[in-house]
Amino acid sequence: xxxxxxxxxxxxxxxxxxxxxxxxxxxxxxxxxxxxxxxxxxxxxxxxxxxxxxxxxxxxxxxxxxxxxxxxxxxxxxxxxxxxxxxxxxxxxxxxxxxxxxxxxxxxxxxxxxxxxxxxxxxxxxxxxxxxxxxxxxxxxxxxxxxxxxxxxxxxxxxxxxxxxxxxxxxxxxxxxxxxxxxxxxxxxxxxxxxxxxxxxxxxxxxxxxxxxxxxxxxxxxxxxxxxxxxxxxxxxxxxxxxxxxxxxxxxxxxxxxxxxxxxxxxxxxxx
Numbered sequence: 001x002x003x004x005x006x007x008x009x010x011x012x013x014x015x016x017x018x019x020x021x022x023x024x025x026x027x028x029x030x031x032x033x034x035x036x037x038x039x040x041x042x043x044x045x046x047x048x049x050x051x052x053x054x055x056x057x058x059x060x061x062x063x064x065x066x067x068x069x070x071x072x073x074x075x076x077x078x079x080x081x082x083x084x085x086x087x088x089x090x091x092x093x094x095x096x097x098x099x100x101x102x103x104x105x106x107x108x109x110x111x112x113x114x115x116x117x118x119x120x121x122x123x124x125x126x127x128x129x130x131x132x133x134x135x136x137x138x139x140x141x142x143x144x145x146x147x148x149x150x151x152x153x154x155x156x157x158x159x160x161x162x163x164x165x166x167x168x169x170x171x172x173x174x175x176x177x178x179x180x181x182x183x184x185x186x187x188x189x190x191x192x193x194x195x196x197x198x199x200x201x202x203x204x205x206x207x208x209x210x211x212x213x214x215x216x217x218x219x220x221x222x223x224x225x226x227x228x229x230x231x232x233x234x235x236x237x238x239x240x241x242x243x244x245x246x247x248x249x250x251x252x253x254x255x256x257x258x259x260x261x262x263x264x265x266x267x268x269x270x271x272x
Contacts, residue, residue, distance in 0.1 A: 121270055121271050122268040122269065122270060123143055123147055123148050123149060123268065123269040123271065124143075124267075124268060124269075125141040125142055125143040125147075125149075125173075125266070125267050125268070125269055126141065126142050126265065126266055126267075127139050127140070127141055127264045127265055127266065128140050128141060128142045128172070130264065136176065136180050136182070137176070137180035137183075137200060137202065137261070138163075138166070138174050138175055138176050138177060138180065139162075139163075139174070139175050139177065139264060139267075140172060140173070140174055140175075141155075141173050141174075141175060141267060141269070142171065142172060143171065143172070143173060143269060144168045144169045144170045144172045145168045145169070145170060146170045146171055147171065148269075148271060149165060149168050149173045149269050150165065150168065150271075150272045151165055151166065151167060151168060152164055152165060152166075152229050152272065153165040153269050153270055153271065153272050154229060154230055154231060154234070154269075154270040155175045155267050155268070155269050155270070156234055156267065156268050156270065157259060157264070157266065157267050157268060159235070159259045159260070160234060160235035160236060160237065160257070160258030160259050161178055161185070161224055161230075161234045161235065161236050161258070161259065162175065162177060162259055162264070162267055163175045163176045163177040163178050163180070163183065164176060164229050164230070165269065173269075175267070177200070177261055178198065178200055178205055178236065178257065179200040179201070179202060179203065179205055179261055180200040180202075181199065181200050181201065181202065182200070183198075183199060183200045184197055184198070184199055185197070185198040185199075185224060185227070185230055185236065186198075186224065186225035186226070186227040186230065187207055187222050187223060187224055187225055187236055188222070188223055189207075189210075189214070189216065189220050189221070189222060189223075189239075190220065190221040190222070190223050191220055191221070192214060192215070192220075194210055194211065194214045194216075195209075195225060196208055196209045196210045196252075196253075197209050198222065198236055198255065204240070204254060204255065204256060204257060205236070205237060205254075205255045205257055206252055206253065206254055206255060207222055207239070207252060207253045207255050208250065208252045209250045209252075210250055210251045210252060210253060211250065211251070212244070212248070212251055214251070216239060216242045216251065216253050217239065217242075218238075218239050218240060218241060218242070219238055219239060220238065220239040220253075221237075221238055221239075222235075222236040222237050222238065222239065222253075222255050223235060223236060224236060231270065235258045236255065236257065236258065237255040237256050237257040237258045237259075238255065238256055238258070239253045239254070239255055239256075240253075240254045240255060240256045241254045242254075
């Protein structure tokens with residue numbers, strides 16, 4: 001028993017002496033670093049080992065906190081996003097309404113200027129019906145014979161010729177559009193005063209019976225010629241392309257209408 005106790009005492013003494021020696025060496029290294037103005041061993045250990053570990057712990061803690069906050073507020077964030085999406089949709093709808101109103105105001109301003117040039121000859125009307133898939137290309141307006149609208153009255157707007165009245169009620173009337181295949185309008189090319197007949201082709205119009213010796217160019221303006229129904233000098237449209245056939249007596253031209261028939265809202269009826 002005495003021998004065992006002595007052995008452990010000697011080991012404790014050895015460990016104690018080793019710690020003293022290590023501490024002395026550490027202090028000498030620190031004193032030497034301070035003497036030469038260098039960074040101490042402690043600072044180097046802290047900078048190299050402890051600081052990166054602390055940064056990693058801080059970043060991990062911050063990420064966890066962020067995720068936790070996101071989870072806690074997920075419901076409110078979803079509600080806010082939904083509210084913002086609804087607001088964006090409302091703003092888009094408002095913008096579209098304003099755009100439509102602006103376009104309508106431009107149309108009404110042109111019609112007002114036109115009506116002011118012939119105040120006793122026009123009747124303002126609104127389009128109340130349009131059947132693009134019907135058997136005829138026609139519109140319904142909210143003015144009839146009680147308002148002075150008569151059969152065969154010519155209908156226009158600020159852009160040009162629309163068509164003519166084919167029947168009337170007390171407070172409504174039907175207007176045959178010039179894009180209808182049964183429509184025939186006497187017309188001439190403004191630059192050359194060359195005559196022809198404009199007929200409908202459902203989507204656009206065609207000017208027929210143009211002499212082969214006439215130089216027709218894309219962009220030429222087509223106007224109404226004075227006839228049984230139509231007055232002279234109303235814009236019909238512009239030439240889009242020319243159809244020349246060899247050995248044919250006449251040439252024809254595809255005409256882009258001046259009027260947007262798909263967006264008609266207001267018209268002027270010329271009194272007979």
